[in-house]
Amino acid sequence: MSSQPRHVEPQRRSQRVDVVVLGTGAAGLAAAVTAASYGASVALVEKGDKVGGTSAWSGGMVWIPNNPHMRSKGIADNVDDARRYLTSMSHGMIEDSLAESFLVNGPEVIRWLEANTPVQFTIVDGMPDYHPEHPGGCVTGGRSLECDLYPFGELGEWAERVTVGAQNAKPYFRMSETPIGSPIPVRLDPGELARRKAGNLRGVGQSLVGRLLRGCLDRGLVPVTSTAGRRLIVEDGTVVGVTVEGPDGELDIRASGGVVLATGGFEWDSQFVRSFLRGPLTRTVSLPTNTGDGLRMSMRIGAALANMREAWWVPIADVENEEGDTYAYLIQADRTKPHSIMVNGAGRRFTNEAANYNSAGAAFHVMDAHTFEYANLPAYMIFDAEFLRRYGFAKHAPGDAGYEWLTSADTIAGLAAKIGVPSDALEETVDLWNKHCIDLVDPDFHRGSSAHDNWWGDPAYKGTPAATLGPVDSAPYYAIEVHAGALGTRGGPRTGPDGEVLDVDGEVIPGLYAAGNVMASPLGMTYGGGGGTLACGLVFGHLAGRHAAQRAAG
Template sequence: MDWEYTTDVTVVGSGAGGMVSALYADDNGLDSIILEKTDTYGGSSALSGGGLWIPVNHHMKAQGVPDSVEKARVYLQNTVGDRTPQEKQDAYIERAREMAKWVEDNTRVEFARMDGYSDYYPERPGGMAQGRGLEAEPMDGRNLGDARHGINEPEQGVPGPLSFTSGEFRDIGLVMTTLRGKITAMTVGLRSVLNLVRGADSLTMGGALIGRLRWSLQDRGVPLWLNSPFESFVVEDGRVVGVVADTDRDGRVNIRAKHGVILAAGGFAHNEELREEYQESPITTDWTVANEGNTGDTIVAGMEELDAAVDLMDDAWWGPVSLPPGGEPMFHVAERNEPGAIMVNGQGDRFTNEAASYVDVGHAMYEHHTEDNPHIPAHFVMDQRFRNKYVFETLMPRQSFPSEYVESGYVTKASTLSELATKIGVPAERLVDTVEQFNEYARRGEDPEYHRGDSAYDRYYGDPSHEPNPCLGTIEEAPFFAVEFWPGDLGTKGGLVTDERSRVLREDGSWIEGLYATGNNSASVMGHTYPGPGSTLGPTTTFGYIAVKDILETASEPSERSDRQVA
């Protein structure tokens, strides 16, 4: 084999998991390179809320929030269960806090605790209503220099001067109903004005995490190549010794990885063929909000070239999305928790706790969907009072729906519930009965059917000023509105099977020597569930870190940094 480039570690994918892998390798004397197939870096990590679910983390300890390894283990046993190996769950719990502390101590990342952002099942044994999440502090994108223009950003991103954390975003949504919402809005507004005056370019949430990690890569001179898609593995005597990449700088090149290849390239959310093969119908790539580069290239190569095992290919990080005219899918989180709106199926019935974890709501849509009673799409029904009080999509309270929303059919508007039902094609009498029953629940402050508002997670995005239940409010003020909700996703959850050391395994359980994987191109440690905010970014960064630890422990030859051939 003729090698155009030689590294100690080759990382495929530039999301948070890939970046942490490369940084930890570099700090331990290993040369690394990151290959990114698209013309932007950060992948789905950059598009995300930026949270990392990290049990027993150092910020919890500093703030006196009680947690323990055993408590976290019990919680995963009561959420993930035996769907993933106990050894892998234990590795995550043990190493996640270590990884987070190392990242904050050795890179430009500054974490803050996501105070009060509950675990998604806090009432289960080991669950915590106080939350275990961390997020990166906002940063000024000007620190990245020319690299600022390469970061992956959502189509409907936060305007440049604005700067807020996930908690502040939640509070701003309650600006019409709570004092805290008003104070937060003023605080964020003042900060945004100062940013504008200073010419600051604020990166927040997932953009802040990726921006800070990219800044750290620049400090160390770790190369990140854009427009350089992975093509195939190079294998010698059963060991992965490198990869072939199609780069925009040198064309097709062979890159040697002396100690290992780490795959962090995302899932297959945008691969229609794989989704149709492995996932339940109806399914399409049109509903995902994942990075468009997530086409499962490394998963397919692992299966076809190396006989790698795969798991959880039928699942995804589901959640309800709507499809605004002319735009990308809109992922809905907070709207479902706030009082004064419900989700109904094709018969006009509620079918789940609307305020539950978005993954649970997505699962419910598929589990109940039939030809006779479609749940895909479901309809999100709200009244004018809801619109007067709460944010919907990107629209602030009291902000009218744009005319094109109504004209295109994205939003259906009617003066009565019966008229609304007729327009959206559900039985009018049934929808009226459903709303009347829900209104009675709202007045009593309890939902005996689906227990909406019982969980601390439900209430996190609820309205604390609304009594007797912050998640239940009547639907009775005309006009009435409905929007179709589809089972979208943040990315797919299945991929290459890895062990507690991030090593990729064959169908017979043996390790494919030299190959590691993390993130959505590997089968998630979280199984079919979503234990808390940051259950994607927490594992991808942790198992990327673990992969490098294994490489350091098993490397057969020392790195010779003077031989660096990648610039």
């Protein structure tokens, strides 16, 4: 009698560490470098083939009220004012314990990063909060910070393994020198630009990510790329690790301290977008790897969700770069300048064009009760020859040629015909706008009534309404379609004040943490100021990494 061969299950590959961090954006890198500094062994895992996540594509600013740089410059601020400010805009959507943790710990996280990593911040001079006239708002600036240029040669072979997006494809600028972080972008002297290129001196989100990455590398933390989190490993209700999948197949990583989810949002998962977001999303300025992996893994084990309808909303245009390629461009300083307006498909203005991008982006969600269509889509930015002469558009500086990709016409009626809006309505809208500009008052949407609007406008007018109110009356006229977009989503698992993920009963799921856009945002639906997205990631990444490391140490 012959014996049957026994089937032997192949032994699963496994690894043991103290802390696993999934994601290498600002939140993940902050979690990893913090955990390692507190003595933990750390596995740092990245889904993409390069590191940095959407943080590396971003402007790199962080919004931290009462930060130490404000004090060093004599700018008064305190937690009470910041709390009043957020509360004034929250509509009850902020969890008090999370907001308090963000506000109280934010300044200390800045101090810790500057003392323990190459990260160093400076104030973005003069940049007001996004709603500066609200109670507790900051009118004269100080809460928004950025990193100076960073020599990427310090990263060695990792210098070219940091992802670069179309928005910052030439990252040799500080955020305060770009159209996203300054009323008037700086046109660098050719010699200075050549010096920065030769030294690979990078600003914006590249600088922040590069500095955090160097801090990780200095502690022996080498990211594992092209490897995605698949399933959390749970024993007796406690997360004890995660199964990841890379080029060599699956690997179980056991972690005595816990797993930190820093995997970004879900804006690239069409089903999640349809299921959760409160309005349309047709463009994103984030990495396509943001498909809700961390959200999906946490949902499987009973995590409570919050803030799921919200994203960091932005108006986006499809812009052509110098090479003739089209990319999604976040319209920020452009739409705040004089000689421009935005209109909907009916040819009517529908919002304060100079409002912060989150508020302007949310205006696309208005539903027409009669037609049951989105009232403000499609939308168009309308501007004139004087606008282009003074300000340029997108990354094209004043005086540049090569605007063939814009729709243009010699008359407003001709422009209306080309973009498909009623010509009589658009002519009436432009005429009314031009009359408002004579009076320097916008009675319809109050453009120019906020310090925010006027700071982002033309600095030649020194913060007056004329900085943003200017007639559209110089032919030829131009239009570009504006799309409903987002920097990323901001809903996900609810967390405690140290980033501990909570279950549907409000109890901590031991061993699981979340930070950055994967978590339910501590700011709810609010956007306090420039850098609010990255600030939450840094603060809760740090807190989660510290808590997980201390948990591993017992």
